[in-house]
Amino acid sequence: MAICRAAAACKNQTLYQRVAELSGKPTDKFVLPVPAFNVINGGSHAGNGLPVQEFMILPVGASSFREAIQIGAEVYHNLKKVIQEKYGQDATNVGDEGGFAPNVLESDEALQVLMTAIEKSGHAAKVKLGTDVAASEFYDAKEKKYDLYWKDKDKKGQKLMSTAELAEYFKGWTEKYPMVSIEDPFDQDDWDGYKPFTAAIGDKVQVVGDDLLVTNPKRIGKAVEDGD
Template identity: 50%
Template sequence: MHSEIMILPIGASSFQEAMQMCSETYHHLKVIIQEKYASVACNVGDDGGFALNISSITECLDLTKEAIDRAGYNSRIKMAIDVGATDFCIGKKYDLDFKISTKSGQNFKTGEDMLELYTKLCTEYPIVSIEQPFDKDDWEHTKLFSALGLCQVVGDDLLVSNPKRIERAINEYTYNALLLKVNQVGTVTEAIEVVKQAQDAHWGVIVSHRSEETEDSFIADLVVGLGTGQLKAGAPCRAEQLAKYNQVRYS
């Protein structure tokens, strides 16, 4: 699977405390990776997160959970997954080994199989949010998963911050949260309108950065101005990410 594991400091009483909790957990994770895989495994990806050559999603979740435990935030930090399922959906099946050329095509899962997998993961790990669990056109299984009420189900590729697709998703109870990317919808005015649309439906809203970011910190002002309470800006590592968090602190 192509997955991004995130941590959510839901037990923090302030933004400063939230940053401290996440930063400490991030550095504990680095130590754990060094212990298990050696220092060479501590390379980071575009978003500042550790990019490991691991065998399964559970291996990654176990590492993250151990880091949370070592940092002492067992009950105060929860976990989230950005599945990015569109990337490995072929036809109507999901190729969990799509990045492994020698195994690609040998580990196909149906939508029903993926439902079972997410249900299992939410039961075994402190996962409170899953982003894009199914393909960009897989309305059926997304609705079925949202109906389970296991966690926040966040729409990205299926919604693309488009008001018409959001309206359909609201009417059909497809999601309960929106991932807002300003450049998807086009303008700041349009972004504000779709946030209001989502909030009127009692959805959560996550203001998100994009890959290959710069140090522009506008989304930090946007998340504060719109009061969404959720910002996805990458790990506390590189200047592109830290610029956003520093700006939130002073907004």
């Protein structure tokens, strides 16, 4: 990166132009990525019962980055109103990453609340959903089960799923909701779960391995070899 910066300075280029030139991409035009807004927090990032760590919105239909930011803000403010109407004025506390953290136990309930907010914002045609499951947080390696009630002391152990069952559970989300990205759907060492899951839905949903890969060259190489 230091060499790229130096070369860019010598050629009177911005860093992105230098990197684009090295990769053989045109430097006269570029496209900013679609932002993902983390609007509902759960998992270890919030003090509620929600097992999944993050639910996000992606304004894929925005015509510009500016419009995407506007859509994200409008959905977020509508989400606050929906949560207040459904759970009360005191339910709009936020998690570690700034998303709302209403005390819901079921992920489907959180998704339905989010869909209501998207509809009320008037941007339903332009917004898709994403999630960071962070499944390593609720995986029991000894039992090889995922506990979706891991945060509820009274119900803990009452909703256990195998890797295959959890995969079907997430496939259901892609059928019921406009879900386009699922991050860390399985434990970081549950390699057997990723390949069939990606093969089943990877043509329409981005399956992200963050905890799975952790920018480790060896783990990335294994994922490539295994077809994950």
